[in-house]
Amino acid sequence: MTLDELEFADAPLSYAQQSVWFLERRAGRTRYADPMTFRLVGELDATALRAGIEELVGRHEALRTSFPVVDGLPVQRVAARAEVPLPLTDLTSLPGAEREEAATRFLAEELRRPFDLAHGPVVRAVLLRIAPREHIVRITLHHLVSDAWSWWAVLLRELEQLYSAHLHGRASPLPPVPAQYRDFVRRQRDWLAGPAYPKQLAYWKEALADASPLPPLTLASTAPQQTEPPPRTRWLDIPQPLYERLRAAARRERATLYMVLLAAFTRVLRRYVNTDDILVATRGGYRTRAEFEKAVGFFVNLLPVRTQVPAAGDFRDLLHQVRGNLIGVYTHRDVPFERLGPDLGLWRPGFGSAVSVCVSFQTTPEVPPALEGLDVTPINHDPFSPYPLDLGFYEDGGTLRALLIHHPGQYDDTAAARLLDDLHHELDAAASWGDA
Numbered sequence: 001m002t003l004d005e006l007e008f009a010d011a012p013l014s015y016a017q018q019s020v021w022f023l024e025r026r027a028g029r030t031r032y033a034d035p036m037t038f039r040l041v042g043e044l045d046a047t048a049l050r051a052g053i054e055e056l057v058g059r060h061e062a063l064r065t066s067f068p069v070v071d072g073l074p075v076q077r078v079a080a081r082a083e084v085p086l087p088l089t090d091l092t093s094l095p096g097a098e099r100e101e102a103a104t105r106f107l108a109e110e111l112r113r114p115f116d117l118a119h120g121p122v123v124r125a126v127l128l129r130i131a132p133r134e135h136i137v138r139i140t141l142h143h144l145v146s147d148a149w150s151w152w153a154v155l156l157r158e159l160e161q162l163y164s165a166h167l168h169g170r171a172s173p174l175p176p177v178p179a180q181y182r183d184f185v186r187r188q189r190d191w192l193a194g195p196a197y198p199k200q201l202a203y204w205k206e207a208l209a210d211a212s213p214l215p216p217l218t219l220a221s222t223a224p225q226q227t228e229p230p231p232r233t234r235w236l237d238i239p240q241p242l243y244e245r246l247r248a249a250a251r252r253e254r255a256t257l258y259m260v261l262l263a264a265f266t267r268v269l270r271r272y273v274n275t276d277d278i279l280v281a282t283r284g285g286y287r288t289r290a291e292f293e294k295a296v297g298f299f300v301n302l303l304p305v306r307t308q309v310p311a312a313g314d315f316r317d318l319l320h321q322v323r324g325n326l327i328g329v330y331t332h333r334d335v336p337f338e339r340l341g342p343d344l345g346l347w348r349p350g351f352g353s354a355v356s357v358c359v360s361f362q363t364t365p366e367v368p369p370a371l372e373g374l375d376v377t378p379i380n381h382d383p384f385s386p387y388p389l390d391l392g393f394y395e396d397g398g399t400l401r402a403l404l405i406h407h408p409g410q411y412d413d414t415a416a417a418r419l420l421d422d423l424h425h426e427l428d429a430a431a432s433w434g435d436a
Contacts, residue, residue, distance in 0.1 A: 010077050012075060012185060020298070021074050033141075035138055037380075037381060039136050041134050042375055056158060057082050058082075060177060062296045062297040062298075063296060064078050065079075065144075103130060107379075117144070123140070124139075145298060150295075154295070179292055179295050181295055183292075200332040207304075207329075212277070212279070215273050217272035217357075218273070221411050221412060221415055222411075232407075233403060236424060238399075257361075262326070263319045264426040264427050270309040280355070286300075286334070304329070305322075305326065357390075357391070358385065359390075362394050365397065383403075388411060389406055402420065
């Protein structure tokens with residue numbers, strides 16, 4: 001056995017990784033591709049870009065990980081090194097009007113390419129030439145090794161410095177990564193075997209006693225389809241005056257903006273279900289220790305939030321309940337969602353077994369990489385979610401937007417538009433309540 005093999009011995013998956021791995025295997029295709037796509041205008045040095053991407057892979061073990069099956073279970077296997085080709089597809093021979101269409105088709109097909117999780121790699125990159133001074137680059141990770149923080153706060157920020165260093169023939173200015181994702185997995189396993197786990201589990205046992213998944217919403221929905229159509233997205237831009245009033249309402253009650261938003265959304269959900277007991281999930285992060293802030297990996301945990309929402313009631317009382325719920329949830333967020341089912345006997349483990357609605361709040365600035373000599377703009381794509389309804393609030397640069405991901409096999413475009421319209425009205429009512 002070589003030193004590299006000793007250093008990178010097989011390791012277990014995190015509990016969040018296990019859920020994604022089993023769901024993808026059951027689906028029989030790649031569902032959890034996590035791409036970043038940017039248009040680059042200017043003098044691109046493709047060699048420096050490829051070298052920067054490869055150095056990212058060298059820095060972060062998660063990007064060199066494969067997931068073979070050993071004795072019936074997936075394990076993490078980290079390669080000592082990995083190359084990342086950056087193949088170039090030149091579209092400049094096409095008439096100008098056809099280039100963008102060809103690029104769109106190419107990127108759509110590229111997104112559907114499967115990952116070979118058993119052998120890797122879990123990262124790939126492609127480059128399109130649209131014009132001599134215009135390119136499109138896409139870097140795609142599998143969600144088993146990435147999350148929003150990994151992209152926006154770590155990888156893209158490091159790529160800025162690495163591209164510049166390779167452009168000028170300098171050594172990397174980046175310090176070593178203080179901790180890797182496998183360090184987190186070891187810490188998670190140790191924590192679950194320690195004295196803190198039963199204490200946190202006791203909180204969840206009380207909070208989720210007699211809990212049931214939220215029933216399907218009585219929105220206009222489509223009939224079940226034999227083939228699963230891809231999810232669709234719909235944005236809601238919160239007007240600036242309303243955004244400021246919502247923030248004022250939060251300050252007035254010593255709450256966060258997300259607490260106000262979640263309280264308003266639970267009220268909307270209550271209109272479409274025949275129960276006061278509203279159970280949704282929110283996304284929490286495991287990056288509670290400083291050494292993991294610069295780590296790349298899947299640090300997301302689902303946190304059930306249970307709220308009693310009467311058909312008629314005071315919004316202030318509801319907000320205070322949501323505030324208390326979220327404080328409790330985040331205080332006990334170290335328990336993996338996947339352990340709640342088997343350890344509490346509530347539901348079988350895995351996404352979708354207890355969650356039909358997921359809500360999240362993101363404040364990580366989505367700033368494209370500043371690559372020297374290039375004008376960089378993002379090209380967005382429709383994200384994937386395994387939940388029938390997935391509502392994300394994005395606060396960035398003094399603005400607030402909501403993104404609803406919905407599965408048309410369960411909720412059609414009309415239903416999604418109606419839900420967001422109701423949310424807009426409810427947010428306005430919440431802000432009006434909070435007006436001084």
